[in-house]
Amino acid sequence: MRAYNFCAGPAALPTAVLEKAQSELLNWQGKGVSIMEMSHRSKDYIAVAEQAEADLRNLLNIPNNYKVLFLQGGASLQFSAIPLNLLGKNNQADYVHTGIWSDKAIKEAKRYGNIHTIDATYDVEGKMAIRPSQDWQLSENASYVHYCDNETIGGIQFGEIPTTTAPLVADLSSSILSTPLDISKFGLIYAGAQKNIGPAGLTIVIVRDDLLDQTKPEIPSLLKYSAQADNASMLNTPATYSWYLAGLVFEWLKEQGGVEAIHKINLEKSNLLYGYIDQSDFYANPIAQPNRSIMNVPFTLADSSLEKLFLQEAEAAHLLNLAGHRSVGGMRASIYNAVPLEGVQALVDFMDQFANKHG
Numbered sequence: 297m298r299a300y301n302f303c304a305g306p307a308a309l310p311t312a313v314l315e316k317a318q319s320e321l322l323n324w325q326g327k328g329v330s331i332m333e334m335s336h337r338s339k340d341y342i343a344v345a346e347q348a349e350a351d352l353r354n355l356l357n358i359p360n361n362y363k364v365l366f367l368q369g370g371a372s373l374q375f376s377a378i379p380l381n382l383l384g385k386n387n388q389a390d391y392v393h394t395g396i397w398s399d400k401a402i403k404e405a406k407r408y409g410n411i412h413t414i415d416a417t418y419d420v421e422g423k424m425a426i427r428p429s430q431d432w433q434l435s436e437n438a439s440y441v442h443y444c445d446n447e448t449i450g451g452i453q454f455g456e457i458p459t460t461t462a463p464l465v466a467d468l469s470s471s472i473l474s475t476p477l478d479i480s481k482f483g484l485i486y487a488g489a490q491k492n493i494g495p496a497g498l499t500i501v502i503v504r505d506d507l508l509d510q511t512k513p514e515i516p517s518l519l520k521y522s523a524q525a526d527n528a529s530m531l532n533t534p535a536t537y538s539w540y541l542a543g544l545v546f547e548w549l550k551e552q553g554g555v556e557a558i559h560k561i562n563l564e565k566s567n568l569l570y571g572y573i574d575q576s577d578f579y580a581n582p583i584a585q586p587n588r589s590i591m592n593v594p595f596t597l598a599d600s601s602l603e604k605l606f607l608q609e610a611e612a613a614h615l616l617n618l619a620g621h622r623s624v625g626g627m628r629a630s631i632y633n634a635v636p637l638e639g640v641q642a643l644v645d646f647m648d649q650f651a652n653k654h655g
């Protein structure tokens with residue numbers, strides 16, 4: 297049987313997608329070879345790549361004045377690519393700090409320009425919250441404002457899109473395709489694929505056309521968005537299998553009714569889990585209600601000495617990868633699009649049994 301996988305990334309993929317990939321692994325559409333063994337320049341592969349882009353554009357309603365790039369290097373390489381492409385003559389940007397991933401983006405950007413940081417988290421009655429963008433001290437000459445929509449490790453998420461005058465740049469690695477999104481509010485969004493899109497090795501960048509001509513001259517060609525856009529993300533060999541599999545995930549998501557339909561299920565899932573945690577004396581979540589992540593739910597046990605046992609018993613019940621990030625400890629359930637409501641119900645049932653037994 298397949299277990300329920302709560303891994304933060306690489307994360308669960310829809311079983312139907314894996315079955316489809318399995319069925320055509322050895323012989324893709326009667327061609328006698330796997331899609332992995334095909335030239336990325338072949339007509340067949342280009343059709344697969346273009347269909348994936350068309351489906352993503354359709355799912356997110358991406359306006360025509362945005363390029364969609366299928367790149368490599370993970371979201372972390374974008375921490376460098378973004379300043380190199382977008383800092384421009386001002387050489388200045390604002391970065392919003394909300395946790396470990398935005399912090400990494402800040403550290404990398406500081407190697408390239410003047411980075412002003414806004415510490416946007418604060419304490420509300422012992423819980424962590426995000427200050428609304430009206431209260432941020434933004435710079436006048438920032439080329440862009442960067443933030444991380446969903447801090448995958450801390451489980452803290454923006455309840456709304458910030459309002460800024462400079463173009464908004466967002467790390468959506470762990471929240472893309474989980475919630476309907478107005479792309480026109482952004483200058484650029486990016487996401488590593490391994491949370492809500494597909495296998496690791498692929499990174500999606502969606503960037504507005506008018507931001508493509510401010511690159512630093514020394515930028516590596518492979519990081520240059522305009523060069524990648526001019527070459528349909530095939531400046532060199534792309535991550536062909538990850539791109540193909542992302543295409544299958546997009547197809548699956550369309551069959552589920554698209555982003556709005558999956559968002560409803562995501563809300564059901566997160567409400568179920570937070571609701572259970574909140575009524576329990578045994579478990580706790582450290583985030584203020586409006587900023588709770590609907591994708592990554594960290595929680596602690598009243599008695600932290602029971603953590604190891606919790607993980608052991610969870611694994612025996614086929615509930616996998618519930619340990620928190622190595623830097624913060626505790627537990628974390630990542631409940632991305634591919635984790636079904638039944639999986640979250642099974643987790644809640646297990647948590648309840650565990651609390652009754654050991655509480």
Ligand SMILES: *Cc1c(COP(=O)(O)O)cnc(C)c1O
Nearest residue numbers: 370371372397448467469470488
């Ligand atoms: C996982 C993650 C990253 C890093 O992704 P890589 O592809 O491993 O570089 C960056 N930001 C967020 C929000 C993430 O969840």
